[in-house]
Amino acid sequence: MNQSLRRAILLPIVISSMLLGTLAGAPSQANAKSVTTATKTTVAPDMLLDGRQIIWTSSRPFIYQGTTYVPLREAAELLGAKVSWNKDKRATELQLHGNTIVHRPQTRDFIVNGYTRIQAPAPSLSIDSTTMVPLRTLVEALGAEISSSANPVRQLQLTTDHSTITAEAAAQADDYLIRHQFSGIALIADHGEVLLRKGYGLSGPESLNSPDDPSRIASLTKSFTAAAIMKLVESGKLHLDDTLDTYIPGFPQGNEITLHMLLSHTSGLVSNFPRTEGLSLQQTMEAIKNKPLAFEPGTDFKYSNSGYMLLGYIIEQASGMSYADYIHQQFTGPLQMTHTGVADEHTPTIKGYVSKSDQWTLAGKYYTQPGSGGLYSTVDDLLKWDRALNTTDILSQDSLDKMLTPYSHKNYGYGWMMDQTGDRPVVFHNGSGTGYATGLSREQGDGLTIILLGNHGGVDTLTIMRDIRQLLTP
Template sequence: MNKSIRRAILLPFVISSLLIGSLAGASSPVYAQSSVVTKTTAAPDILLNGSPLAWASSEPFVYQGTTYVPLREAAEQLGAEVKWNKNKRATEMLIHGNIIDHLPETRYFTINGYTQLQAPAASLLQNGATMVPLRTLAAALSAKVTSSSNPIRHINLLPDSSTIIMDAANRADEYLIRQQFSGIALVADHGQVLLRKGYGLNGPDKLITPDDQTRIASLTKAFTAAAVMKLAEDGKLQLDDTLESYIPGFPQGDEITLHMLLSHTSGLASNFPRTAGLTLEQTIEAIKGKPLAFTPGADFKYSNSGYMLLGRIVELVSGKSYDDFIQSHFIVPLHMTESGIADQHTQVIKGYVSKADQWTLAGTYYTQPGSGGLYSTVDDLLKWDAALNTTDLLNQDSLDKLFTPYSYKNYGYGWMIDQTADNKIVFHNGSGTGYSTGISREVGGGITIILLGNHGGVDTLTMMRDIRQLITG
């Protein structure tokens, strides 16, 4: 073999061996020889908020189709505090209350010890610097990445401007991390946001952000109850109307009133069939075939079936679809632009269920109008919360009825009620295939807590109580 060719092949390996030897006694990680990149392509121009970045340690490059940047420099530019943790033998980044670890020569970024983000390739060594895939690092730090049209001429980084953690909410944030909460949380005091943050994964390579849309499950019931009250205000129905007068054929349907459906005192079955392709009419017929749990009005039993029937009654009385009625009377007037009825194509965060002590992607979410089915964001639900402290949507008499308990379970219409010595707290939780949600608010204004989780089976009621205690002391 020609000696010059032979030297060209061996030189990179000699250099890498010298680098590894020089690092062996330091506090930095030792990289295997295979992690040293010998052939790279120059990266596109990388900008921060539209301004070109200068790199002191090592220039970004493209290797096997992935753009790499120096970990420490890029993370610091995006606002993180970066240090080497010798006990973990990992680079540690601190930002927005999160601790993000990256173990050299792996594809993974671990957030707060329980969320693992996966990069398309492992980190590499270049001129003594740890080089990591740009887009995964940005995702781990909740930064946004935009690029020019193909072929890519430049990549622009936008540091996270969506996360809010005020000093008053630090303990609430720490609590949610300890609980390994996954989803979106918002805490506000009289409308001022104290905490607005995403936690956990939205798929294997994407973190949840505070801006994301998600299913709200049974928080939908508050909208259904408000719709019924709006129709009552307009004189189109009365709360003592019977189920029989709208949907005939139910056992003791002539004794079940709209008030009973709203307050879960009708005795109707808790749940209805949730099967792909099952029509609304077929679902209603299936509910008719189930016996009542008790004489109408005699007890309390939470009933998804009852609220699904209320959703159907809203359609029958208004002449509009449930979606159209909610949109025209609540969502559009409140400028809740990120809310509506979800279908299988709506871009919401992915739900997870626990199987064999692991969180796995949930199956398809099936529901019917009225009981569940709405999607929203924490920002839109904060608008909803604010509107319920005014008479812009409903008159005071209707609001009072929503927030009055009608059974020993302290359930009103679409809300549970906790009357304290100082104020009235109304709240509700929700659950669906892969989702656990909750909202807790003070009537008239105060502390509002919104949890939109994407792990099924999580106790959001306890979480909201604990967070309220942490915020108020």
């Protein structure tokens, strides 16, 4: 037998025999020294769970080859999971917050809901019929947190998952998202009360999406751009019938294209603009200028990212501020949306994925210009945005009414689309970017709100939101 493999198999048995006498408390200094010397293994530091010291009743955690191991069943139960053995799969199953996490002994894999795989730095070890697993991977799989302190001695501090919310009223929605292998973050609220707040799938190779994480929001940005234009209209700095050539002289047919047309996608401008690293806003506008209109301004509907990018530029011209600063001054600051802003390549958000050869792989860089799809946010901040748009705290009722009036056969207003669920008017928008698929659906005047910040590009969030609304609407 290979000597390194023999060592990996035999050493845990040695570890077990040394630690059996100290399961309920800290080992003696002599014991700790003998473990370190004989097996390159040390007893793990004391651990606190939600501020209370853990007294282990099965196997004492230890550090082996740089990895801290804990007894799977006991640690998982301490972190709130229900634990059972699946004899057909020959694996341990953990149930928590609607998730099923499967781990087969002596492997590195933890499979969440059948479609998300995270891998430990080393395989689990079977010691005297106890499965010992790498602590950090177990913590990650169960949505908990871990930190280390050394005051006065080194301790590991574990915190159970207090971020995830899975109310019974949203169980069908949670099950739907799992069955459809949704990846990202979801929030569902009814009249502001959160029923579901949960992360699904991966954000990077070794971490799961957490409901606290920020994400690119893609074209959900357009609701902020439309609101900013209306705020400037309220202050008299803009008028909806202002023409494009007022702000961008020399734009072809710019004297016929109004702000209203840009907001409602009836300008005839092409859909997309160049998204190349290092391309300035001025260069982007020049590229848009050189593309012919799809139709005469005001005669039809064509969704146009280019139009909203130009609106972002006009916001800067009219306000005398950067797009980011104006959005913060008027909206995200007053609403205490502290995790929302204009993203750049250094903004720490969940990672986006694209499908290649039927595999999800990390996406490349996401380039855009402010106005069309440049913001990042969290589900909590977007719920604040939803709540504010049901009041006159940030915009007048006249502005809100204009934003939610359909101006074409596509039922598009300003930054929002309109629909109907039974007798309930619904406003919604979706977004798509390199590796991201987002959506926000809200009942006009309050009611059920659905927020999806997905990190699998190309996913149909409109259908997902529609299906969830039907599941949860009486």
